[in-house]
Every structure is written in C-alpha cells, then in structure tokens.
Amino acid sequence: MNNHELSELFTTIIKDFNLKGELIGIECVSTGNINDTYTIKTVYMGNEREYILQRVNHRVFSNPERVAENVCKVTDHVERKLREAGVGDIRRRVLRYYRNADGNYFHITSEGDYWRVLSCVYNAISIDFADIPHLRQAGIAFGEFQNYLSDFPAETLYETIPDFHNTKKRYSDLKNAAVKNTAGRLSEVREEYEYLLSMEEKAVVLCELSEKGELPFRVVHNDTKCNNVMFDSITGERLAVIDLDTVMPGLVAYDFGDAVRFAANPGGEDNEDLSQIYLDLDYYSAFAEGFVPSVYGKVTDKEIETLPDGVLAITLELAARFLTDYLNGDVYFKCKKQRHNLLRARAQIKLAKDVFGKIPELRARLESITKKI
Ligand SMILES: Nc1ncnc2c1ncn2[C@@H]1O[C@H](COP(=O)(O)OP(=O)(O)OP(=O)(O)O)[C@@H](O)[C@H]1O
Ligand SMILES: [Mg+2]
Known part of the structure; x- marks a missing residue:
C-alpha cells in the first residue's frame, strides 16, 4: 500500500474506532511474519496523540476475535493490579485494545485484511538483541x-x-x-x-x-x-x-x-x-x-x-x-x-x-x- 492509500485507510479506521483527532502522521514500525505495525499521530484540540495500528496475519489464528478477547481479559486484569499498586503512567505499563463502533476489535477491509488499534507505549523502544x-x-x-x-x-x-x-x-x-x-x-x-x-x-x-x-x-x-x-x-x-x-x-x-x-x-x-x-x-x-x-x-x-x-x-x-x-x-x-x-x-x-x-x-x-x- 502506498502512503496515500494508507492515509485513506487509517482515516477510515480512526472514524470506525472513534479515535480522537485528525491524522497528522504515519510511521511504519515493523513489517514482519505475523504483524505489520504502524504508529499514527493525531491532533485533537491542539494535543498530539499516538496510537498503534496493526494489520494482523489472521491466518495464524483461526479465531482472531477470541484471541483479542483473551488479550483484553488479561490486560484488564493487569491494569487493575497496576492501579491497586498505585503505579502511575498506566498507559505506558499495559496495552489496551480498542473496539470499533460495532464493538469489534478488528476493522476488516474489502481485501479481507484485519486491522486493530492499540494504545501506544510512548517514549519507548523495543530491542531485538538486548544487552x-x-x-x-x-x-x-x-x-x-x-x-x-x-x-x-x-x-x-x-x-x-x-x-x-x-x-x-x-x-x-x-x-x-x-x-x-x-x-x-x-x-x-x-x-x-x-x-x-x-x-x-x-x-x-x-x-x-x-x-x-x-x-x-x-x-x-x-x-x-x-x-x-x-x-x-x-x-x-x-x-x-x-x-x-x-x-x-x-x-x-x-x-x-x-x-x-x-x-x-x-x-x-x-x-x-x-x-x-x-x-x-x-x-x-x-x-x-x-x-x-x-x-x-x-x-x-x-x-x-x-x-x-x-x-x-x-x-x-x-x-x-x-x-x-x-x-x-x-x-x-x-x-x-x-x-x-x-x-x-x-x-x-x-x-x-x-x-x-x-x-x-x-x-x-x-x-x-x-x-x-
Ligand atoms: N503498543 C505498542 N506501543 C509501542 N510500540 C509497539 C506497540 N505494539 C507494538 N509495537 C512495536 O511494534 C513491534 C512489532 O509489534 P508486535 O511485537 O506486536 O508484532 P510481531 O508479531 O512481533 O510482529 P513481527 O511479525 O514483526 O514479529 C514491536 O516490537 C514494537 O517495537
Ligand atoms: Mg513481537
């Protein structure tokens, strides 16, 4: 997909998931065997926000909605524990998956691609080979x-x-x-x-x-x-x-x-x-x-x-x-x-x-x- 197509698709996904703000930037984080991952930036009332958009290889998992339900049960539990422990900055400590207007975790394109939206762990890096x-x-x-x-x-x-x-x-x-x-x-x-x-x-x-x-x-x-x-x-x-x-x-x-x-x-x-x-x-x-x-x-x-x-x-x-x-x-x-x-x-x-x-x-x-x- 070229930049224009990505930007059109992501604008649709922003609407579908009711995310705040207008799209102002797209960055490809990684394209791998399982997922293609992008960071998107929106601006809302003068503030910038970041989200992660992922195209998932739904062929690996026969039931992507149930996989997402697993994840959300687990992340909700972790989030509760973090709050009980008084940990600040929760959005950097545990993932959140968003649901779209229909209550689903995926936006499915006409080509049959599955896209999901995650909260972004900001000011952060991942490392392939850690010291x-x-x-x-x-x-x-x-x-x-x-x-x-x-x-x-x-x-x-x-x-x-x-x-x-x-x-x-x-x-x-x-x-x-x-x-x-x-x-x-x-x-x-x-x-x-x-x-x-x-x-x-x-x-x-x-x-x-x-x-x-x-x-x-x-x-x-x-x-x-x-x-x-x-x-x-x-x-x-x-x-x-x-x-x-x-x-x-x-x-x-x-x-x-x-x-x-x-x-x-x-x-x-x-x-x-x-x-x-x-x-x-x-x-x-x-x-x-x-x-x-x-x-x-x-x-x-x-x-x-x-x-x-x-x-x-x-x-x-x-x-x-x-x-x-x-x-x-x-x-x-x-x-x-x-x-x-x-x-x-x-x-x-x-x-x-x-x-x-x-x-x-x-x-x-x-x-x-x-x-x-
Ligand atoms: N919520 C997030 N916040 C910030 N960065 C993220 C987030 N989710 C994923 N990333 C970045 O995207 C990369 C790939 O994401 P993820 O690990 O979910 O996919 P993957 O299945 O490993 O993909 P691949 O097929 O490339 O191995 C991560 O290593 C990380 O750098
Ligand atoms: Mg990974």
Whole structure:
C-alpha cells in the first residue's frame, strides 16, 4: 500500500474506532511474519496523540476475535493490579485494545485484511538483541506479568494454538514425520534425529510433572523474546509487555526457558557456525535476576526450581519442531535459505547440548538468586 492509500485507510479506521483527532502522521514500525505495525499521530484540540495500528496475519489464528478477547481479559486484569499498586503512567505499563463502533476489535477491509488499534507505549523502544541491563529489565517485565496474573483463572482463556508447548505431542509429531519421511530426508538427519530421541525423557520432564499435578497451568505469554518488552527510551527501564496474541494457559518454566533460549544465545537461531552457539551464563543470570524476584511468592517453589529445566525443554522442543518441518518438506516455517529448517534444528541442538552441560551451574545461579530475596 502506498502512503496515500494508507492515509485513506487509517482515516477510515480512526472514524470506525472513534479515535480522537485528525491524522497528522504515519510511521511504519515493523513489517514482519505475523504483524505489520504502524504508529499514527493525531491532533485533537491542539494535543498530539499516538496510537498503534496493526494489520494482523489472521491466518495464524483461526479465531482472531477470541484471541483479542483473551488479550483484553488479561490486560484488564493487569491494569487493575497496576492501579491497586498505585503505579502511575498506566498507559505506558499495559496495552489496551480498542473496539470499533460495532464493538469489534478488528476493522476488516474489502481485501479481507484485519486491522486493530492499540494504545501506544510512548517514549519507548523495543530491542531485538538486548544487552545485560535491558535483559534484566525484560526479566522484571515478564516476571511482573506473571506476578500480576498469578490469581487469574487460566482455564477461562481460549487455547489460541492448541498443544503449543505440549512437548510430548511435539515429539510424537517428530516420530510420525520420521516414519512418513515425506521429503525423503531421514537419512540426511539421522544424527540429529537420534540425538533428539535420546533426550526425549529430559524434554518431557515438565509435561510429566504437570500431568502429575506438581506444576500448575498459569497464564503465560508464550513469546517471551526481549523485543516483546517496551523499555523507556531514556532510562532503559521496563514498561509494558506487548505482543500478547499467544497468551494462553501454560507452564511458567516455558516462558522463562524461551526468553533465555532466545536472549542468552549470542549465535542466533540459524547460525551455520555452530561454534558461536552457546548459552551465555551472564545473560542467563541477568534475565533470572529480573524474573525470579518478580515472581517469588506468587509461584510455587517447585516452579522456581524447575526454571532451568524449562530452558532445556523449550530448546529441545524447538529443535524437534524444526526437524519435523524439515522431514515434512518445509511446510510450516518460512524458509529463507536452502535447508533452513535443518540449520535451525542444528543450531537448537547445539544450544541444547550446551544447556544440558550447564544445568548444574544454572541451578546454582538460581539458588544464589533466591537466597538473596
Ligand atoms: N503498543 C505498542 N506501543 C509501542 N510500540 C509497539 C506497540 N505494539 C507494538 N509495537 C512495536 O511494534 C513491534 C512489532 O509489534 P508486535 O511485537 O506486536 O508484532 P510481531 O508479531 O512481533 O510482529 P513481527 O511479525 O514483526 O514479529 C514491536 O516490537 C514494537 O517495537
Ligand atoms: Mg513481537
């Protein structure tokens, strides 16, 4: 869409959502796999206001209205908690989704695009690869998110993506893909496949504890990359957790694990140079130093104790998913280069091996954090 078309569409959306003021500026924030995000500026009685407009890939979620309802239940709860705690500047601390004149969360264009309107966390930045101070703040942000939602009835949320972190199911998908061998690639990935099978028992440890009732299902974010936290652009302090589409019932250790898996691996998710892929312990500590004190007292000792297991489980699970997709002929994840899914699987396997070797150190560092609380 060119600028003129965007401006016409956004003017329509402003009317539809009854936003205050006239459109005076549009800035594209990001165009990604899931969402295209714009900041718009309006002026109302001499004051400028900012909103976020997002075109969402509604094909990822079969029922976008229900996803939005999940998000709003959660953000309303967080907002209540922030008010009770006397936190100021609420609009920078929690998202709000707007409803249009018909009471819907989406403006659907004649082309079938779904657009939504969010409050803007202003004077703030997001960071793709956080340094240690920002990572500590990201830990606080996701920890507080968990803390505020610890008394929210998780079972009232709609399961946006069923079995999202059902590691057992992910492993069974992998085995099925190997049996079918649709793309004829099994012989090429024998080593990776055997490794993942050899780690299955460790990967499913948390699922089993949850089945035995030893770990509760809570409201979890499910996409705890540090770029889903907004930071104050001057002080670097955490403001709000964003990108809430995957909020669902789940295990705390998976949120913790995924954040560490992503942020504490300096090599990235698809680096062919496996020597660059490892778990940086200082990054792990930074996130844990933010996260653990923020959830302490709101989750059980067992949940805290099993946080390092979450790092291993989520890394193995993701490796299994990439390898499954490679075996199936690359039907799920978007591939940008040849054998992309295999490279991704190898990177996660390298990381999983490193995490596994470091588990005693991860536990020791966790213990020293909890001792100081
Ligand atoms: N409410 C908001 N206030 C300020 N900035 C926002 C807000 N929502 C999103 N952004 C900015 O837009 C970026 C993308 O938004 P979001 O995380 O919701 O989408 P995404 O699903 O990650 O999109 P992508 O497909 O690009 O990964 C964020 O990293 C952030 O910089
Ligand atoms: Mg995001």
